[in-house]
Amino acid sequence: MVFNSIEFLIFLPIVVLLFYVLPQKLRWVMLLAASCVFYMWFVPKYILILLVTIVIDFSAGVLMENYADQPKLKKTFLVISIVSTLLVLMIFKYLNFLTANLSLLCAQLGIEKRWVTNIILPIGLSFHTFQSMSYVIEVYRGHQKAERHFGYYSLYVMFFPQLVTGPIERPGNLLRQLHEKKAFDYDNISKGMRLIIYGFFIKMVVADHLGAYVDKVYAEPSAYNSWSVMLAMAFYSFQIYCDFFGYSTIALGSAKLMGFDISDNFRTPYLAKSIAEFWHRWHISLSTWFRDYVYIPLGGSRVKFGRWTFNILVVFVLSGIWHGAAWTFLFWGFAHGLLHIVEKALRNRFPEKEMQSKWLSVSIDALRIAKTFVLVTLFWVMFRATDFSNMKDMFVAVVSNFGGGESLGVKPEMWLYLGLFILSDLLLFNTRFDRWCDNKPMALRWCIYGLLVFLTVACSSVNSFPFIYFQF
């Protein structure tokens, strides 16, 4: 089930109502059943894959705790759990990519051997496998007590608001909350509704309208003039942000309706002054996952520069590959890693000096923000392009089509929607829409709700744009 569907708008109130009506001891059953329905709405059989991961990681958690005094055995359970989870990910996400590349390599070497696999990626696989892995790692490290209740553990992995595109929750946050008794609180309902309305606005009005322009240009870059191609690149930066941020915000709101606080995934990422800061603000649950479970175990920053460079590249390349099984994603991750290293090297070589003039300081910050935005936007081309050839066409069109080509013909209302979003994003700098509304007068709040609802309903795109991160 997707959030922007009539089914979800019927499903959610029913679930919330049942949640508050049912006694605490039955709530997990209802939430788990609802999550199953939510997931099975896509392709029912894929729930079996989820079940396999859940059973393995649940068992691993219990066994690791039971054999806590035998480190080798404990580690074995961890390895079995992680390997099997990664194996599932490998088969369903990367096997097509591997066989296609192997066949290509064989062809290059003149070997007459072809492997063709056509496995369809179950929706949200990368998200729930990572969430599951975070649980076993936390139990292994002793930061988390193993969950002994299979139902609660299943619900932790399958909790429907964040099941298919995150945020990737840690057991310390979500699993704990699932056990807590949640009493009805108007404030939760109010905040949840605010987040949902805002999420719908940025997904359905901003992201989906932008998507139409972006798709046109990426389908045939050479047909458009340089300015239009650049505009499409910039539009994609906002499309993917609004799309993912919108989904995450709706997820946050849906959980909030039942009193659950799930993690923020974004914090005004395009106001980042460096790539490092961008990753502190973009897809935070994934960045912190890689930080805690890959980067720090590799030694983090407390190593020599060379080793640190290696650590960073590993993390970013893995992050790229996590997004999708394609070379373009790998290079996207690599490019981010490389830039991160370059920025760090430059900072080491030219340490920041305190500015005397406030205006100068602000101007330099603005330039840094602009620089980061431009670079991130250029990197998004790798992410969005269907392949290297498409990516090349985009860059070629940027530099060669100044003289001719079609104009993108952006409608005035598009600028209005985008402008409204940028304004709201600036206003929400380091805060969240529900919290931002808290201290506003009621009349203003309701005017904002009215405007958002109106725009979402009357101005949303009628074209079908699935959530971008569904493919991961």
Place this chain on the structure above:
Amino acid sequence: MKKLLIRIVMASALLFVLNWIYTKWFYKKDVAKHSDILELVWQVEADSCRIVYLGESSNNTCGVEETGRKKISEYLAEYFPTMKTGDMTKEASHAQTYYYLLKNLSKKSTVETVVVTMNLRSFDARWIYSNLETPLRKQLVLMEDYPPFMNRLLLALKAYPIRSEEELDSLTRQHWREDPLVFPYEFEWDNVYQWDSAMAWRGLSNYEGQYDAKWTELACHYIKSYGFQIRDNNPRLKDFDDIVALSSKRGWHLVFNLMAENVDKANAYVGKDLMYLMKQNHDYLVNRYGHLEGVTLVDNLNLVRDVNFIDQDWTTEHYYEEGRRIIASQVAEAIKAYYPDDYREQALPCDAGHYFFGDEVRDLNAAVPYGPSLTLSGDSLPADWERVNVAFMMQQADTLHETNLVVQLVNPDGSAESRYYPPQCMKVGAWDFSTYDLSVDSAMRAAQQVKIFVCNPSESAVQVKRMDVSFRPAYLKPGVKARSSR
């Protein structure tokens, strides 16, 4: 909880206001952008039409070189010059579309009679799972019964079936594989899939007796388009039923206009098995809707000859002017009963090479064995009249008669040669039609006289009507009507 209830009331008030704003300033723009068919309804209302014709591309498709480019509905309007006749035409539409359009006609509208196109192919899997279905269904969302703001929300949430081309293709193929074909006699294939594959494998020969890939492909199209049996769970039936119910509620005269199909080609390319299915489906519809109170079913199924079909390389209901006029005249005849004073007879022009003998019923038996006869001299047949399609309707009381279509050639020396073609009518006690695709050969051209007639010399009587003879070139081009001198 009290706070929540107050907020719910406030939210309801807010939604009410938003709906008002949307309806006042945004709705019409959205309709123009996303649901332009609703504008057709508004136009019919604005024009104060009393008769409204609902159709798909069959209503407004014309041949490339045609000078008379009027729609069927416009020809129909000529029969009722004192009344306003409007149309709601949308390509690929079907009963569900028509239902939504009619549902949206205001209760204050002046419409009294609705003519609804009933297209046989629209009951078929290929149309039900057509890739035009998604855009069509999208158009209907703004026409739901909810307030406009709610409808817009449904549109925003894509509350209509969205299926990819692959999905639709797979559903169609599944239907072809799983929908059984049931014949009252032994039939080689269990379903359309097998039948179509066999046709593709065996191939079809053209008039020269050579394998013809294009003919084979077209024969396969005919099998896939008409090789189905309407069952009670066909989704179109529900929509037509809804139209009947709505029409009865609103007090309209309802006319179902069962469109003509290219039965000549279906028979020539595929043969009696396909004709059986077409006739069976036709009978199903006639039985289901033809006898309802307030409903008239105009049966055009076999009234348009091959030469009048625009698309010669596909299965459509696109007719040249003569075909469109034939359909219009049939509908006008049905409506005439409601508006006898407004009805004005129109001359029905007949194309060169086309001879129609009308609706008069002739009893043929041993005493009066000959039906209406077309007589031409062999040398008057133009060179481009290479084939002749003959059709007629027959009602038989039993199967003991000896009825045949006869082509009689009277030679200059006075000798005569008669060629007999048995009828393909299977029904007893009901009207049924036969169609033939015959060659205009050198013997025919050399004959002093060529007579084409139906003959029954037996004691067992039959009734015959609507004999229809249409000469044409051997190969018809799509989109360009064959021209002949009379």
